[in-house]
Amino acid sequence: MPCLLEMKNITKAFGVVKAVDNVSLSVDAGEVMSLCGENGSGKSTLMKVLCGIYPYGSYEGEIWFAGEKLQASHIRDTERKGIAIIHQELALVKHLTVLENIFLGAELSQYGVLDYDSMTLRCQKLLAQVSLNISPDTRVGSLGLGQQQLVEIAKALNKQVRLLILDEPTASLTEQETAVLLEIIRDLQAHGIACIYISHKLNEVKAISNTVCVIRDGQPIGTRDAALMREEDIITMMVGRELTALYPNEPHQTGEEILRVEHLTAWHPVNRHIKRVNDISFSLHKGEILGIAGLVGAGRTEAVQCLFGVWPGKSEGRIFIDNQPVAIGNCQQAIAHGIAMVPEDRKKDGIVPVMAVGQNITLAALNQFSGALSHLDDAAEQNCVLQSIARLKVKTSSPELAIGRLSGGNQQKAILARCLLLNPRILILDEPTRGIDIGAKYEIYKLINQLVQQGIAVIVISSELPEVLGLSDRVLVMHEGRIKADLINHNLTQEQVMEAALRSEKHVEKQPV
Known part of the structure; x- marks a missing residue:
């Protein structure tokens, strides 16, 4: 040619x-x-x-x-x-x-x-x-x-x-x-x-x-x-260097139960005859990475949106943190209970494109920099921004640059930095590496491992099965709004996960430890 x-x-x-x-x-x-x-x-x-x-x-x-x-x-x-x-x-x-x-x-x-x-x-x-x-x-x-x-x-x-x-x-x-x-x-x-x-x-x-x-x-x-x-x-x-293992496999201890969800159901915001999440129950432990797998439309995102109080439709069910029942009706209540979330669509729900990188990072934690008269301590905020940028390795020419001008991977790191400023006990990551490069993925994977070593519990949703299997200690498999399997990740394969998702039986499979 x-x-x-x-x-x-x-x-x-x-x-x-x-x-x-x-x-x-x-x-x-x-x-x-x-x-x-x-x-x-x-x-x-x-x-x-x-x-x-x-x-x-x-x-x-x-x-x-x-x-x-x-x-x-x-x-x-x-x-x-x-x-x-x-x-x-x-x-x-x-x-x-x-x-x-x-x-x-x-x-x-x-x-x-x-x-x-x-x-x-x-x-x-x-x-x-x-x-x-x-x-x-x-x-x-x-x-x-x-x-x-x-x-x-x-x-x-x-x-x-x-x-x-x-x-x-x-x-x-x-x-x-x-x-x-x-x-x-x-x-x-x-x-x-x-x-x-x-x-x-x-x-x-x-x-x-x-x-x-x-x-x-x-x-x-x-x-x-x-x-x-x-x-x-x-x-x-x-x-510019060889990555010997894309998914860091660093040892971490799983502690006591921190979150329990019982009979969570969520209805479609417009057609209330459709259940997007259908009577699911599961638990999460300190220092655990819980992966949620399933085909598109399985109800994964809808379930965690309920946990974070941002599901736009009707929902019901019981949520327990440290074995105490909690009510979460909006994201402010979720944050107050120690839950932070990186949303699936960072363009729509994660960033304010015209605002500066630094402003996006501190957006949810401005109370940390306000004094008795509710005046912002600009010096303290700027110092925190610089520390967050350094910690997450956000590539930006300036904290004042509009975040919409950053690459997708650096936008994602800035959203993660915002979540970490909230000192969460439970971190929800919905498609955390969608549309970002291998190097940025590797840095995010390392960060996830560092967080669970500190005892933070992490929920990871990903449409890429190798990512779910490479990161998770345990995997929930969802299909059509239901949990079809709850599997300990001992050499789980993609075939086993897909078989569980598409299995016709109604019972939830629990794999022994």
Whole structure:
């Protein structure tokens, strides 16, 4: 296949800081190149240069596409050339239909009147091409994340895409949805469409890629044949050192029971005939890591939202802390009882994007810095912020920088720092490493182990079974709102967990210690 894209010696600086420093790469027609690197390594900046979000003249170096020099001043310039990018945060308009989204800004018309017949026919062909069996008139907001991702690809195909850039496309997808997406990419590849694939899921990188390009701290580390690389090789190139064990297995003692939940039930906020959590009971001990596994929609997040007092629907059940019944109706009451939580959706529920990193860290603990007259002690707050940033290794140019400008991994570390300021006895982590890089994951795993060594009890929810099994002392397996198994993690396998989740029997399996 001929060379489709060539980026030569690209350098992009923000002030004195070089986000991308002399990076070169090339992609052939029909090639899938995975672009790997830790959060903040420069991947997104490089792609924004390629797409014209950072226009020609704002960076050094040259871009050649399909044999022509590319000097884009706007993203529309690159879209006209056949370059399309699908960001991790999807850019669909939820209240519009699938058809309206696909043709947004590219409507077909005859004599000044929208040609809905032609657009409908074209839309049906595009949806068939991405294996999406829905009506063009379907509202995008009613679709699942996996289906929305496919609508984005159909939208890109409508622009006669020749190079498709996918940024963390499977971060919020199920395994089945991921398999469908990877198969579509293979089909596009067979039709000569090139793809730059950005993902922290190295099993996907290995499965889909022809080549792997790694950048670290804005600088090129190397491009290799994917078939000749192990996942461990990619990790070493990304972080600059070998990680002998991704999941630290440090000894810690499990103490007495700290939390007990009895007959917890939660109803759907709108349809109160549907139980999202259905009569579950479990316990948690000091210094224990309790993993909660299950397929998407199993009720895991809903259960811990009830514990933290933020479930928007009706719920009932009994919660005991230190064997004493407690009432938790909101997050303030949960915090007062020593519970802190890192939410599943950090963009929506975890951060205030326009506020500074430091302000986000101290947001829930401002009472610690207020005096008798309720005036904030700015010096004490600033000192605490600096200590938290150092402890969690949050990479930021300044505590005053808006947290929305940080990478996902550093945003997650800042949320963790906020939780730790509350001195929790029980820490709930819902998808703690979603969309963050291997290096940041490793640091979060080490922190979890340090916390349980101090006697803090941790609940971990993750859609990645290897993560649940790599961290947990015990695993609750949920399916359709119920706990199907409560398993001691003595060499548990993914197959055992999935078998427990999908087992038809109603009883709860308890594995002996």
